[in-house]
Amino acid sequence: MLRFVDTATESIDPYVDLVPAEQLGHVRELARELRGARILQLNATSYGGGVAELLNSLVPLEKGLGLDVQWGVMVAEPSFFAFTKRLHNGLQGAPQFEVTKDEVEAYMRHNTHVAEEIRGKYDIVIVHDPQPAPVQLLARDTTAKWIWRVHIDLSAYNRDAWAFLEERIEGYDAFVFTMPEFVPKPLDQSRVHCFAPAIDPLSPKNIALPADLRDRIVRWTGVQLDRPILTQVSRFDPWKDPLGVIRVYRELREKHKGLQLALLGSMALDDPEGWSIYDKITQVVEGDPEIHVASNFTGIGNLEVNAFQSASDVVIQKSIREGFGLIVSETLWKGTPIVAGRTGGIPMQLSDGEGGFLVSREEDWVPRIDALLSDGAEAQRIGGLGRERVRQHFLITRLLEDELGLMAGVRSAPASTATPS
């Protein structure tokens, strides 16, 4: 079954002063080309997770640009999602992937229902991630153009999981990945496109806050603004090494008296590991009034994170492993310098001296952050360069440009052939 998300329509006009003018011009031009095309964005959830967040920004703007776009969400029983979660893990490289007859049957049955609901109704269908992936095969609708948009890293796939999926996605006109590194080798590379994700500068996470409001939000958590602030925003997850952040901070404090650490985390729905790390952090931090741990259980939402990213002197992103790591762009957009692990999509967003520093060796964290804390003017200059890089490459208008450009491309391509990459 399919459920449609009743999104707002947002004008692109308020973005004029924020984004590169040529991007905006090109987006408007592409939107004119696509006018009249019936477009469907199809995914598996309307809230929670990066995909829903992206669509939540994209779809209202596409509507505001005059496109005839709908956002459909798959409705299915929990066992369907339990299976697609395992498929997702397998595609990301989980060592085991097995599938029962019943699971295949349910996966294809749910997708058949969706395929029947959309057959003949759209000119362009963008299908997100593996849950609704077989819809193209099942719809047997050659009038429409089909784009499979993959938000996860498929480079180190489990062979069984890939074999299961491969035969069900072969017919797409185009495949879109986040980075070239995420593309599975066997895929027809001539149909592969790569769009980096992007941030919405007017979403609650990124919108500019009045300085007095921002300062009140930060002070209210007990963090003081007359002394330097080092912040990490991340899930409480070993891959973000929060305990390592505390070690780095304590070493820095020997030189930078009065330095405060803010650890802002979010806890996921079902993540027992997150809880045990959270407990460890609170134990380690107990009795240290300069370390402030806050989370979605103490009133921290998107706007509070925004305020901290903006008010911090330096942000640390001590990622050991990362997908794209869009939080780096969120941080840089506030002009705050960031010292981050050289992993996943982080080096794409940040280079040494432009936005902050990349770190590969454990012993480099302290000197890199120290350098930024010791020279405020230089830190500000480096942060400013980071903001400009985000403005050019990682704002939602650049993503709109990519997505609309691809749609215009596949639409004008002859039916049933591969699209040039």
Place this chain on the structure above:
Amino acid sequence: MLRFVDTATESIDPYVDLVPAEQLGHVRELARELRGARILQLNATSYGGGVAELLNSLVPLEKGLGLDVQWGVMVAEPSFFAFTKRLHNGLQGAPQFEVTKDEVEAYMRHNTHVAEEIRGKYDIVIVHDPQPAPVQLLARDTTAKWIWRVHIDLSAYNRDAWAFLEERIEGYDAFVFTMPEFVPKPLDQSRVHCFAPAIDPLSPKNIALPADLRDRIVRWTGVQLDRPILTQVSRFDPWKDPLGVIRVYRELREKHKGLQLALLGSMALDDPEGWSIYDKITQVVEGDPEIHVASNFTGIGNLEVNAFQSASDVVIQKSIREGFGLIVSETLWKGTPIVAGRTGGIPMQLSDGEGGFLVSREEDWVPRIDALLSDGAEAQRIGGLGRERVRQHFLITRLLEDELGLMAGVRSAPASTATPS
């Protein structure tokens, strides 16, 4: 062990335009009287929960008023808190309360450590809730004045729990409860005071947001501003009847086409019941694009709640049981009318026609909300009266007035006698 919270110092000046002038004048006068007194606020946690939130607003303002105040937090092993949680439940009326020798020993031992740390160092000690309650007895410090501030409802206590506590709190100079209804009968009424809690108009929950920011926050959740919005903010808890809210909403929608429902909930740390209710809600709501469920798992923090309370046409608080229900004052402070259950402290904050309506019978929810939705001008007038009531009685300055007044009173009372109520 005792840990001190390193709070900011906040000036009272930014409150001038928000609070009644005479309250502010009186607060300043009382602060002058108390200058030089060494004051300790003592509780069991620096984050999470209403008490920590209150102290988070009060202590910085008391410091800003020139008071010599510290905020100390008890540090103890988890088994201590497991016991005090059971004591807390017993004092609130849980049918079973048993205590082992080891538990008594640990409870008294931790409190002895704290008592030794503070003995002789303060002129006034405000002890919050049952965890540190025996500190007064154990400190044997008759120079200091001792206030036991109770934030929970002790009117229907379990006898065994009360007997356990009673002999450990008899020596306090004053007892402060939230409402007269919460006071246990056996307590020496001549030493009992009642202070309603209060909201901080400059905290992230209540600070005025620029209209464009507020609107963006709300729209970003998918709720649209050109159609009416009904909102409930509450834990996903049977006592707040979220499924009942959905029923009421669906009935209202028959008349008010386009009415949207926002259910903003927060999920607690360890609340399996909350999860099962959340699941039920999402099932009931599935396929209904006009019902928006959001929580601390989808980026909702204090500021997002603030934005919704301000942007809603009507707020519903379908509480079956409630403590004080301070969320009513939070809502009314935004000038938004509220229809709420006649329970706990709600009737103190709201009366029919002044801030909204009180409901006792199930069949009254729909007509009361309907009346407010049908007459926008009247709804606004009623909301405005509610805001004024909050301004007079439920802002942090009124609470400061009460607390500072009591401190000045106990301080000037002769040593070791009961304080006049």
